[in-house]
Amino acid sequence: MAFGPIFRSTLRNPTGALLIAIQIALTLAIASNMFYMVNERVEKMSRDTGVVNEEVIAARVFYFGKAVDKAAQADIDRKTLLEIPGVKSVSYSNxxxxxxxNNTSSLCFEQEGDEDSCPHSPSxxxxxxxxxxxxxxxxxxxxWLNDSDNVTTDAISIAETRTMMLSEVLAKLYFPEESALGKQLYLGGRELTIVGVYRQLLRPGARATEADHTILTAERRTSGYLAIRVDQDRIEQVKEKLEATMVGLNDQRVITEIETMDEMAADAYRRDKAMVVLLLSVVALLLLVTALGVAGLVSFTVANRKKQIGTRRALGASKRDILAYFISENxxxxxxxxIVGSGMAYALNQYLLQTYELARLELVYVFVAAASLLFISQFATLLPALKASKVSPAIATRTV
Known part of the structure; x- marks a missing residue:
């Protein structure tokens, strides 16, 4: 089917098509990078903590007032809490x-390590x-660590041989070709012997990078974070009575931030969730504006080409031919x-990479954004193109 007259008309007035092309290219550049940023946030919020989140309650314990035998009090706390129905285990941690x-320190192969011998700083x-x-x-x-590995809080800074456990990721980074068991590494200048490797434990702080780079050391903790593992069906009851129980055992302290691990995760990722909603809202708005722009351009083109369309209909073009032309043109x-927008997407990503240290854009997000834009553009063209296909051949005879 010959569409030469209509096509040449487009070339004589390219401004509208050029503006829409620029809009689509810019939308692709922005949307593909936003899709990537959204995916990064979603993956971050989906990270496995390594903990049985649905069974764990955490709280902060702070002492005040007169001196308290914290070690003895910690033993009383554990014994009392374990007597509560549903409570399985109780621990104190920093x-x-x-x-x-979030306590971090360089983990080194040598005691006086330089940058090369201290490749990571785990929590x-x-x-x-x-x-x-x-x-x-x-x-x-x-x-696992046991009582023989324990040190007191006062001894934490003493340079003595101690034991530790590493996350599996960290163990493989330091000893990729062999087992980490029995090896010595230096944490903050202190020699520690590796006695075990656990699968995973997420670092404190939602913003922490190298999320699986963690270490466990044994210490007779008496305050800080109190962690309680509870049967899932009793977790709310234990949570409700925890503060009263702890203060009843010793009123020289406060118990704050009583949360389940799921609630802690929700608090930690609140900003990330807000950012995801914001980014998706911006993308949705961009796509909507682009769709309206495409629909407006095609409607304007159809209005200006009615006589040409009528002429083509009078010469034998079917409604399907007219519809196919506008779809093909769009x-x-x-x-x-x-194509232009793909290059702009990578240029924008390069800027974000250098300015905000974001990761390099993966090709799949450009494809997703491009496919979305192509679908929206074609869909936005459909209604005006259908109107064009209904133009009567008789309009070609009118002097307008």
């Missing part, structure tokens, strides 16, 4: 996954020996814009 108080959990049981961690190899404009 921090919790996704919680605050370290200083917790009692029941911590793994309370959180429900999985042992990969070796053993496809050609959109395809050209998407």
């Amino acid at each position: 921090s919790m996954p996704l919680g605050g108080n 370290y959990y200083r917790s009692d020996v029941n911590f793994h049981e309370t959180l429900g961690l999985d042992l990969v190899e070796g053993r 496809f050609a404009i959109t395809a050209l814009a998407l």
Whole structure:
């Protein structure tokens, strides 16, 4: 079917098509990078903590007032809490996954290590020996920490040989070709012997990078984070009575931030969720504006070409031919814009990479954004194109 007259008319007045092509290209550049950013946030919020989230309650414990025998009080706390129906295990730790108080230090092959011998700075959990049981961690190899590994809080800074456990990711980074068991590494200048490797434990803080780079050390903790593992069907009852129970045992302290792990995750990722909603809203708005722009351009073109369309109908073009032409014309404009927009997407990503240290854009997100734009553009063309196909051949005889 010959559409030469209509096509030449487009070339004589290319402004509208050019503006729409620019709009589509810009939308692709922005949308593909936003899709990538959204996916990064979603993956971040979906990270496995390594903990049985649905069974764990965490709280902060702070002492005040007169001196208290905290070690004795911690033993009383554990004994009392374990008597509550549904409570399986109780532990004190310096921090919790996704919680605050993120203690980090360089982990080195040598005591006086330089940058090359200290490749990573993991977070370290200083917790009692029941911590793994309370959180429900999985042992990969070796053993869990026990009472023989315990040190007191006062001894934490003394350069003495101690033991530790590594996350599986960290163990493989330091000893990729052999088992990490029995090896020595230096944490903050202190020599520690690796006695076990656990599958996973997320670092404290939602913004922490290298999320699986964690260490466990044994310490007789008496305050900080209190972690309690509870039967899932009793978790709300224990949570409700926890503060009253703890203060009843000792009123020289406060119990704050009583949350389940799921609630802690929701708090930690609140900004990420808000960012996802914002980014998706912006993308939706961009796509809507692009769709309206395409529909407006095609409607304007149809209005200006009615006599040409009528002429083509009078010469034998069917409604299907007219419809196919406008769909094809829009496809050609959109395809050209998407090619240009793909280059713009990577240029924008390069800027974001250098300015905000974002990851390099993957090709799949450009494809997703391009496919979305192509579908929306073709859909937006459909209604005006249908109107064009209904133009009567008789209009060619009118002097307008």
